[in-house]
Amino acid sequence: MSLFIALEFTAALVIRTLIAQPFTIPSGAMMPTLEVGDYAVAVKFPYGYSNFSLPLGNLLPEFTYAKASAKRGDVVIFRLPTDTSVDYVMRVVGLPGDAVQIKGGITYLNGVALKREALGKYQGVDPAYRDAALFREFLPDGTSYTILESMDDAAGDETEMFTVPPSHYFVMGDNRDNSNDSRFSVGFVPEPNVVAKPVVAITWPGGRFTMRDIR
8 A cells, every 4th residue: 555655646746747737826917817716737848847847946956958948928837036936927928139118008029019909897706806907919920818907107017128138038927017027026037947838727716617728
């Protein structure tokens, strides 16, 4: 029996380390894509591996194996650069070499404003955001996703020009007025800190089980 338990534990550890891992969403920074309390199932292999892919990886020597680059628009789970024991989830907006700036609440990528389409009002689970506006934002390659704007003249609506350094990413939360991201103390995210790609969100709004793709 003890051998069977040990094998089960080893298999679970291998799956969690190399294949997939569940994460709980504790904040509203990625609303409406991810709501507070969602469970996000993230796969580990799309971006390769680093010491941060392992349990207590922040205490291990730095290494990478088969690392692959994220794309603009990807939702990624990464280790916070200022405290690598903490996991964050954000969307990649800027790649190495990109220039990113927010002016009047609009994101400019390499000097060009990202197109937006109004989608009406937020209809999610958090009643505090009922008056917030939803927009579909489009990247230059046509990739699109939904963002949330809850106020005018928010702290992140006017920024300096950020030039993304080599092997780093500029990330933002989809809840643009309530997200500590690369505009603020998170800063640029080093490529080895990116550990997983969330693909499915699971929640129980009103006691009902729902599952949706993360885009």
